[in-house]
Amino acid sequence: MRPLASRMAVMSGEGALSVFAHARELEQQGRSIIHLELGEPDFHPAEPVIDAVQKALKEGKDRYCPVAGVAALREELADYLLRTRNLNILPESVVIAPGCKIALFLALMALVEPGDEVLFPEPGFPGYSSITLGLGGVPVPFELAERNHFQPDPDEIAAKITPRTKILITNSPGNPTGTVYTGEVQRRIAELAVKHDLYVLSDEIYARIIYGSNYVSMLSYPGMEERTLIIDGFSKSFAMTGWRLGYTIAPTHIVPALVMLAINSYTCVAEFTQYAAIEALRDRVQATPRMVREFARRREQFVRDLNRVRGFRCASPEGAFYTWVNVSDTGTSAEEICRIMLEEAGVAAIPGAAFGLSGKDFVRFSFASSTATLQEAVERILSVSSAWQGTLARS
Ligand SMILES: Cc1ncc(COP(=O)(O)O)c(C=O)c1O
Structure with a gap:
């Protein structure tokens, strides 16, 4: 047999999904x-x-529909982003996708040339x-360090920009740390993007799940309109993970490329889910604020x-629904801690x-x-924690 495309050797899976698969196996053994482990x-x-x-299905809204998404949903999203993020966007700048991940994939596909950083x-x-x-x-990481409260360090980012740098990805609130970038950090990132003519891919999937003040999008900063792509969706904010809607x-100069990629891949997103998404955005029953209040209690x-x-x-x-726990004081690797927790205590989490x-610690x-x-x-x-010899951390 001839080999697979070489890209398959450099792409990787997701820890969450592989831990989930192992946990399911154990469950099947009783x-x-x-x-x-899952962000759901x-x-x-x-x-x-x-x-x-259900109404949309009864009305026969189950046909091929516009590639960029149904007009009513794109308009509703413009209203929603004005209401919740104070953003002034045109419905024409919205492209609906089957999940945030594919939106991210296609945005990068539209922009990355081989060798681009x-x-x-x-x-x-x-x-x-x-x-x-x-x-x-070429992926170039900038660190979210614990000593820096997991905030990006704009000086580090500036030092890593080269003539090949084309895109800067931000994710606030972030997975896995839950960091909400400070205004100062975002302002400095925006300045760097303008100075070096970078695109900013702002992954805002957790924007509604914050425990403090109002959310400020990367798109709000001067000079960002022509260079920012926001990725967001319904998985987390509206508890619609399995709907695959982002x-x-x-x-506007990038929208035709995203539409071209949609035509070449998913054609359009299911029409009936798009109509239901309008109702999710209107949120007459305040489901999102109620869910976030409950997450705050759990946090x-x-x-x-x-x-x-x-x-x-x-x-x-400060946002999202993850705790990011430093386990270095246990004297045991994070992998081993996760193995003990899963196999001996039946608690699934991700190294x-x-x-x-x-993130290794x-x-x-x-x-x-x-x-x-x-x-x-x-x-x-706690019942298995005698397996490691850690010091007791203070809250
Ligand atoms: C930061 C981040 N971006 C994107 C995604 C993908 O979201 P979706 O399920 O809508 O594809 C996730 C899902 O966990 C995420 O945490």
Whole structure:
């Protein structure tokens, strides 16, 4: 047989999905597993969204539809982003995609030439480097260091910009650290982007899941309109992971390229889900704020409890629904901690190296589970924590 395309050797999978597969195997053997590995809200879409998808199907909205998305949804998104992010965007700048990941993939495909350098946050979403490599680009990580409260360091970014740098990826709030970039960091990143004529790919999938002040998008800064692509979607903010619904907000000169790539790949997103998405955005029942209030309660409890585990240390995330726990004081590798937690205590979490090498001393737990489940998870972890000889971290 002739070999696969060489890009297949440089792309990589996702830690979350492989831990999930292993955890499912153990479950099938009859083990009780608490799943804290996947980034998936334990909520379901609000009732009006379910009603809307059923109505759309009954009305026959199950045909091929416009490639960039149905007009009503693109218009609704412009209203939604004005309401929730104070952004003035045109409906024509919206391209609907089957999930954020494919939106990210196609945005990079539209921009990356072989050899182009793509700056991205590390630890970070694994797709940033994998997709870049698959397209022949060069992923260049900038570190989100604990000593810097996991904020990007604009000086480090500036030092890593070369004539080949074309794209800078931001992700605020970030997966896996939960960091919300400060205004000062975002302002300085925007200045660098303008100065060096970079595109900024702003992954805003967690923008609605924040525990502090109002969200400020990278698109809001001077000079960013013509160079920012926002990636966002319905998976996290509206608990619609399995619906596969996302979107890109792109400068109008890039939209035709994204449409071309959509024509060559998914053609259009299911029409009935797009109509239901309009209802999700209107959120008449305030499902998103209610979900975020519940995440805030869980965050408080889980962070407090995890800091009671010998050798674990974590700060309270400012956004998203992950705790990013430094386990170096356990004297045991994050991989081994995760193995013990899964195999001996039935708690699934992800070793931090899955988010890049600089994550090697960390473990990511999702707290998108009930407070009772999170409490039981910590009790189970405590029951096996004698396996490591850590010092007791202070909260
Ligand atoms: C930072 C980040 N970007 C993109 C995605 C992909 O989202 P979707 O499920 O909509 O494809 C995820 C999912 O976990 C994520 O954490």
